[in-house]
Amino acid sequence: MEFQELILQRQSDRKYSSKPVEKEKILKCIESARLSPSACNAQPWTFVVVDDEGKRLEVENAIATLGMNGFALQAPIVIAIVLEKPNLSSKIGSVIKDKEYTLMDIGIATNQFCLQASEIGLGTCIIGWFNEKKVKKVLNVPKNKRVPVLILLGYSESQQRQKIRKPIQEMCKFNSYKE
Numbered sequence: 001m002e003f004q005e006l007i008l009q010r011q012s013d014r015k016y017s018s019k020p021v022e023k024e025k026i027l028k029c030i031e032s033a034r035l036s037p038s039a040c041n042a043q044p045w046t047f048v049v050v051d052d053e054g055k056r057l058e059v060e061n062a063i064a065t066l067g068m069n070g071f072a073l074q075a076p077i078v079i080a081i082v083l084e085k086p087n088l089s090s091k092i093g094s095v096i097k098d099k100e101y102t103l104m105d106i107g108i109a110t111n112q113f114c115l116q117a118s119e120i121g122l123g124t125c126i127i128g129w130f131n132e133k134k135v136k137k138v139l140n141v142p143k144n145k146r147v148p149v150l151i152l153l154g155y156s157e158s159q160q161r162q163k164i165r166k167p168i169q170e171m172c173k174f175n176s177y178k179e
Contacts, residue, residue: 013123032116123156
């Protein structure tokens with residue numbers, strides 16, 4: 001598959017089959033995320049694969065809150081990405097430049113995970129709206145750590161949607177922000 005095709009194919013899936021996801025496919029997605037770049041090679045992440053039905057349902061109930069994300073209850077796998085402490089170089093750079101390198105790093109790793117999943121026939125949805133405190137408790141994540149993002153993973157039953165994006169002329173400038 002050409003990269004552009006992959007970009008067009010990858011979407012936020014909100015309907016999943018109950019078909020179990022093979023461990024080899026999960027690990028292939030984790031490996032793609034593991035190989036993603038990070039500031040000063042800090043690799044500030046731990047991926048917690050939630051495939052135990054009881055724990056998964058508890059996590060999914062922490063996602064499906066306040067009338068949002070009810071579709072999460074269908075996904076056979078949830079991946080929690082735990083934010084780890086960066087190495088010293090990355091931490092110093094973040095302070096000096098006032099940039100959250102660790103969150104950028106997790107974003108890159110998350111995207112590589114999702115692109116890999118799409119390439120091997122799996123669907124994903126990146127979730128930022130969830131009860132983090134409950135997720136941390138269910139997954140035994142220490143209180144001093146954060147879980148900034150979850151990924152739903154499974155065989156998608158969603159229809160392929162057309163991507164609606166701003167025109168390139170509206171979101172791209174050359175050489176100067178101002179015209």
